[in-house]
Amino acid sequence: MTPELELLPAVDVRDGQAVRLVHGESGTETSYGDPLEAALAWQRAGARWLHLVDLDAAFGTGDNRERIAEVARVTAEAGVQVELSGGIRDDDSLAAALATGCTRVNLGTAALEAPEWVAKIIAEHGDRIAVGLDVRGTTLRGRGWTRDGGDLYETLARLDSEGCARYVVTDIAKDGTLQGPNLELLRNVCAVTDRPVVASGGVSRLDDLRALAAMVPIGVEGAIIGKALYAGAFTLEAALETVRAEAAA
Numbered sequence: 001m002t003p004e005l006e007l008l009p010a011v012d013v014r015d016g017q018a019v020r021l022v023h024g025e026s027g028t029e030t031s032y033g034d035p036l037e038a039a040l041a042w043q044r045a046g047a048r049w050l051h052l053v054d055l056d057a058a059f060g061t062g063d064n065r066e067r068i069a070e071v072a073r074v075t076a077e078a079g080v081q082v083e084l085s086g087g088i089r090d091d092d093s094l095a096a097a098l099a100t101g102c103t104r105v106n107l108g109t110a111a112l113e114a115p116e117w118v119a120k121i122i123a124e125h126g127d128r129i130a131v132g133l134d135v136r137g138t139t140l141r142g143r144g145w146t147r148d149g150g151d152l153y154e155t156l157a158r159l160d161s162e163g164c165a166r167y168v169v170t171d172i173a174k175d176g177t178l179q180g181p182n183l184e185l186l187r188n189v190c191a192v193t194d195r196p197v198v199a200s201g202g203v204s205r206l207d208d209l210r211a212l213a214a215m216v217p218i219g220v221e222g223a224i225i226g227k228a229l230y231a232g233a234f235t236l237e238a239a240l241e242t243v244r245a246e247a248a249a
């Protein structure tokens with residue numbers, strides 16, 4: 001039996017509210033209310049994972065550190081594993097993130113701008129560190145996806161050699177658009193690394209999850225789902241049932 005594709009509902013927090021963005025762009029927010037309520041709704045629907053993002057910290061417009069810590073702590077205590085992302089760029093923000101009880105943190109900008117620090121913390125924290133590879137074409141983007149940060153495949157080779165445990169791969173052009181994930185990008189990344197890949201951006205229907213589940217054997221471990229769940233394209237229960245059925249098939 002193939003392992004089940006992990007599903008990570010996204011809770012992106014801006015100004016204390018759960019929001020969705022289009023292409024990750026600041027100013028395109030649609031608000032979905034209290035992030036703790038959103039997280040607990042996914043937990044009640046059966047989520048085993050949550051992708052929790054501090055968008056203000058990612059954009060450099062402040063942070064939601066206390067709110068994020070509360071959501072991560074309460075959700076983790078309710079048995080959901082938390083992947084924490086957004087603005088984790090130095091010892092202080094890393095310590096605060098790890099102290100929330102999250103299972104792992106996802107680094108973006110730091111992997112592009114502070115490679116020596118990232119190599120050090122990968123060595124120290126192993127599996128608790130994932131790196132977000134957020135791309136337009138094959139160019140990485142940092143600082144809340146607003147600045148170019150080098151070539152995807154060169155950075156991937158460097159991180160692989162440093163022992164990075166896992167990648168969260170986002171095609172920014174697809175993110176928040178309900179246009180379907182970039183399967184070709186995911187295939188290309190899986191072809192050059194043996195580390196697990198979490199797919200992010202664009203999931204719009206259950207067939208997208210079937211397509212991603214079919215990529216588990218080549219290294220796609222999970223899928224982050226944002227807008228599709230908030231817009232009601234399908235329920236998390238239906239999504240979980242779909243990946244369960246695909247794994248059993």
Ligand SMILES: O=C(O)c1ccccc1NCC(=O)[C@H](O)[C@H](O)COP(=O)(O)O
Nearest residue numbers: 010024085086175176200201202226227
């Ligand atoms: O994850 C981050 O660190 C981040 C930084 C800056 C802008 C957006 C960021 N994350 C966005 C997400 O994780 C999305 O919620 C996720 O890709 C889901 O996308 P979709 O299913 O297309 O709504």
